[in-house]
Amino acid sequence: MSGGKQSLPSSPMCPLRRCLFCLAFLTLISFTCFSLKSPYFPPFLAYSSASSSSIPRAQVSSEKLGGAEPSLEEKPEAEERLSDIYHSPQVFGLNYAEMETKFKVYIYSDGDPNTFYHTPRKLTGKYASEGYFFQNIRESGFLTDDPDQAHLFFIPISCHKMRGKGTSYENMTIIVQNYVESLIAKYPYWNRTLGADHFFVTCHDVGVRATEGLPLLVKNSIRVVCSPSYDVGFIPHKDVALPQVLQPFALPAGGNDVKNRTTLGFWAGHRNSKIRVILAQVWENDTDLYILNNRINRAIGNLLYQKKFYGTKFCICPGGSQVNSARIADSIHYGCIPVILSNYYDLPFNDVLDWKKFAVILKENDVYQLKQILKDIPYQQFLALHRNLVKVQKHFQWNSPPIKYDAFHMVMYDLWLRHHVIKY
Template identity: 60%
Template sequence: MMRPSVAARPRMRLPSGGFFFCFAVVLGFFVMYANIRFFSPTLSSHPMDMANAGGGEDDMDVSPGIYHSWKVFKTNYEEMERKLRVFVYPGGHRTPKRLAGKYASEGFFFKNVRESRFVTLDPDHAHLFFLPVSCHKLRGQGLSWEGITNGFGDYVQRLMIKYPYWNRTLGADHFFVTCHEMGMRATEGVPLLVKNSIRVVCSSSYNSGYIPHKDVALPQVRMPFSYPAGGNDTITRRTLGYWAGRTNSNIRSALTTVWSDDDELDIQNSRQNGTRGKHNKFYGAKFCICPGKSEVNSPCIADSIRYGCVPVIMSDYYDLPFNDILDWRKFSVILKEDDVYQLKRILLNISDEDFMALHQNLVKVQRHFMWNTPPMKYDAFHLVMYELWLRHHVIKFAPFEAPDYSNLD
């Protein structure tokens, strides 16, 4: 028996209102899919979307290749967020009123730590103890090097007398933060701070008293940023390399002497030429040269990361911020100071493919060099706290117990 043609088949009629019911169901499925597609951390591809996603194995896709081990970092980071507790000693200094300038990292940390979940009011439950003395603020009050040293030393002595926590580890589970080179020099006059306490400092050069594996390199970030973040703009980057600054170290003097007249490298002595149009230079260069200084880091590295210009780090004695976490060779070029004489040849030998990979990874690490208020997951504050958490694990102490002489004759 032959089947009736399509035209001959009776048409199925929907009940009253059925068309609108089906339309609503289809529309509902579409909206649900759209929400999953754009808001699920497993499908989102933008780094900042992943930054705030809040977990899941797919966090591994946030920044592949820029960590020494993303799995290890993620596991330890989550443990830190659950467990870490910090006791902030009373007195000292409150948050600076103005969170700006090249020493802003110090002020942001003071503010962030008090706004964070890590603070405990019970010192018996603390893993670490924060000494809230701002050397930058003391310097701003006109104190000399000796004045800052004496003020910090007196503060520590009072804590040793009033609280038992310093004495049980000789200060090894205590830390302070300073981004000013004067603060680094001044605290060297307090031997217990240098020998035992964790110093979170921007002056992370080995030849300035910094002790790697004990101290923590604080990223020096000039806040607030004046211009948007750079990224996905390699086509507009036509200058091979750029640097502008003062020639206040041997490496900087050599840099300007050798390359200031080069056609492909834009190297400027800012004392002579000023810094007008500096940020446009960051956007237009493939590589930004970051030569070391005699005592302290500068915001050059953080500026380069912010504006998408691959940093070329030239320093023999410098502990890079978050070096325990980030694989700097995946988003920067690390050279010896003697390489200044072959700088152009080295940069020209970096292929376009390798430069693209460095630039793409650079964009992924930008959020790690941002200070926020309140602090955000994976930002500069949280990575500093993570570095402190790693150091806390090597600190052990045993409560003192008086010997029992009752059995002695």
């Protein structure tokens, strides 16, 4: 009995020690298995290393996982394509797929289709993006005839078409105001959100001004515009930057052709803004930067302006009368890295695309150091920018009918993101 009494104080501790030991051992085993086999760990490593480390993605996976994870060449093509140019590749892929299957838009049928409503006057020229969107949305699967099933409502009024018919700015403002007020009076949908689930599309800057007669349209509705600068009241979290694309392109897209790009920088255009005047004055006679105070004269040769993009590393894109310019989409199409030289420009698809992966973003004051800034970019960084530039070309191309990931679908994706913040 005395021996039993001596052993009692130590007996409760034994099971506790055994439990703690087993718990520690199981934790170690679980952590090891997770690190070696988990399907979620490698992508996180890969995306982190792509943005913050110089170690190649495949090398990280191999070293960390002992060869258990597929190499870079074995990974799905879509995953690798999305990994370089988007802020959140996986989120974009999932949200885009959801948009394609669920997003529905209702178009008001009111208005005169022979004058100012529906498809604009043409699908060519520097304001073609507006016309393409009007045509594409009718060719797409996003439309619904049931307004109660719609996520957003499209106000189909084309200021570009009005301008083509010679309508004055003053009359445009009155027409837009009367048209929207008639929709408000006839339908209950605007009043549910004061227009927050409505949107209109305009590429010409006159279209932005023509809506000023109805403050609620500017303040509440989603404006899809080619002039996304803050001096026209652009609200980044609400409005959408419409890419200004000059189509059809005169020449094929540029690709893996960096060896042919011997000119450091190129710009040719009109001095219709302060930054363009300074650009021409400072660099017009430089030997490394090809800067012209006008478009290249067609009399000198056919398509010389477009061909110059093929032989240049960096194409300068200063803002004109507005911050937007079709030159940005031209640069992307022809494989010339765009140099955005503008203040307060909310670039198209900026909340989706990581522009710093395929463009050089500068402030206007950087124009005086422009040559040195471009020369200081390492060659390997230039190659990376060019590779990524080729990957984003599909996002700055309009098609009829529209195709997956093109400019139309990217605009619709931005609208899909905006609709999530609208509650009623």
